[in-house]
Amino acid sequence: MSSLTQATNAKYDSLVNNLIKNGHIDRQESRNRSLTRKDSTMSHPDDEPEETPDKLIETIVELGIHNKDLLFLGKLQSLQSFSIIIRQLRSLENVQLSSAAQISRRKASKEADSASGSVTPPPPTITINCRENTKDVAALNYISNHLDTASLRTVIGHVLDALRPQGYFVMREHLQGSASGDNLTDKFHFRDPSVTCNMLNSITTADGLHGLQLISALSPDPVGGQQEMTWLYQKVAADAPAKQLQQFLDAQQYTKKGILKYEQIFGDRFVSTGGARTTKEFCQLLQLQRGQTVLDVGCGIGGSGFFMSEEYGAHVYGIDLSSNMISIGIDRRRTGGFHGVDFEISNVLTREFAPNSFDVVYSRDVILHIAEKKKLFEDIYNWLKPGGKLFITDYCCGVKEHNPDFQEYVKQRGYILLTVPAYGKLLEDVGFVNVRAEDRTKQFIGILRTELQNFEPQQSEFVENFSQEDYDEIVDGWNAKVKRCSAGDQAWGSFLAEKK
Ligand SMILES: C[S@@+](CC[C@H](N)C(=O)[O-])C[C@H]1O[C@@H](n2cnc3c(N)ncnc32)[C@H](O)[C@@H]1O
Secondary structure (H helix, E strand, O other): OOOOHHHHHHHHHHHHHHHOOOOOOOOEEEEEEEEOOOOOOOOOOOOOOOOOOOOHHHHHHHOOOOOOOOEEEEHHHHHHHHHHHHOOOOOOOOOEEEEHHHHHHHHHHHHHHHHOOOOOOOOEEEEEEOOOOOOOEEEEHHHHHHHOEEEEEEHHHHHHHOOOOOEEEEEEEEOOOOOOOEEEEEEEEEEOOOHHHHHHOOOOOOOOOEEEEEEEEEOOOOOOOOOEEEEEEEEEOOOOOHHHHHHHHHHHHHHHHHHHHHHHHHHOOOOOOOHOOOOOOOOHHHOOOOOOEEEEEOOOOHHHHHHHHHHHHOEEEEEEEEEHHHHHHHHHHHOOOOEEEEEEEEOOOOOOOOOOOOOEEEOOHHHHHHHHHHHHHHHHHHHHEEEEEEEEEEEEOOOOOOOHHHHHHHHHHOOOOOOOOHHHHHHHHOEEEEEEEEOOOOHHHHHHHHHHHHHHHHHHHHHHOOOHHHHHHHHHHHHHHHHHHHHHEEEEEEEEEEEE
């Protein structure tokens, strides 16, 4: 097991320990509900071994959820593995997948349709008999690949009702990597992670009082196999504020179209200054070694991670709160045949990694979005191994009094900017040593001008794929950055630091 998998399991460990500490809440009346599905088969899209309890099951079982209520929805046809699970999960109860009804109605329907010569699979029924607010954990293992989005939404709504408040929802599914929403190949439904994320964020209990809050959604490097995602959510009050930053990033700052548009000027797989060129330059400072583990905070669509893995043989754990970014990153990983990068949708401010997990923490033009910089640097210090390195580039502000245009720009973007010296001092205050805080504003201006020069010849192709308005917005935006930097309002800093 890799140290990163261990770190991830450590996270699950602490979640489960919390579950064990918390008592059960009062149980309420049982309710029966049913759902009609359109899909007719429940076989697995992959030829995975049926009899070996797999990673998700291992995670749930090994972490010792004894005497806790666990609702498990698994593969209907893998009865053998289902019985293994039933044996292992002593408290499993109240799970009813109506396979018998499914089969009998399918036969009836075939007969009925034979007159017209067509066979239409009838909608089978999933019934969940479960009391509300009773389950500590609910797990859906590959079930979602058999349901269209509307049906999945209904199932998860029922599952959410069954979970107790603060209970955990785990869902593992296969991804195909499509960047454009629902994609049904034959019998199986492969959803783009940003579609699933939006769906999970918007589901509430029947009474509307509770919803789901993201903890993490991990898509490990598939190492040649099929890409998958394990979603981990918690049942919280529907009006819990934590979703706002993610919604802002996905719906405003980094829409899918916006990301693809900016990639045109930053360069393939990058959404930050200088793209591959600055990545190469800064990675040299880090003297990465083969096998080192890197946490890429705000990894975007994966350019830095792919580079570090390919050039240095590092293993990169890329986290980003934007589901759009991670969806595109996973797609790039699949289509580009990249390895060595795990992607995770999560908020770096709430994510917990085990202490001493990483050799390097790397972050490019991300922390401008984050107000709680001190807390973040303390966490990063903790996550780094002794002697580990931190490298950051970030938008900063100049030391002079700022003019109103700049203040308006910062406000409108929701940025929280420090001067380069204040940034460096904060890192020292947290305990980092050998802190090198460099004002790279001149380099930034040079890069912006080069990016513009390289972008202009692509105008007609860009306009074909996007629009003239998009083109003008980028050119105006780049010129405005040059102006703000030249006036001393905006700055760009790099920060290299070490843990003692
Ligand atoms: C300018 S983009 C840079 C992306 C990437 N580092 C690159 O170089 O291409 C900033 C990224 O920070 C991410 N981000 C902002 N706040 C975050 C948070 N609290 N947790 C994780 N990622 C965050 C955004 O979603 C976005 O992908």
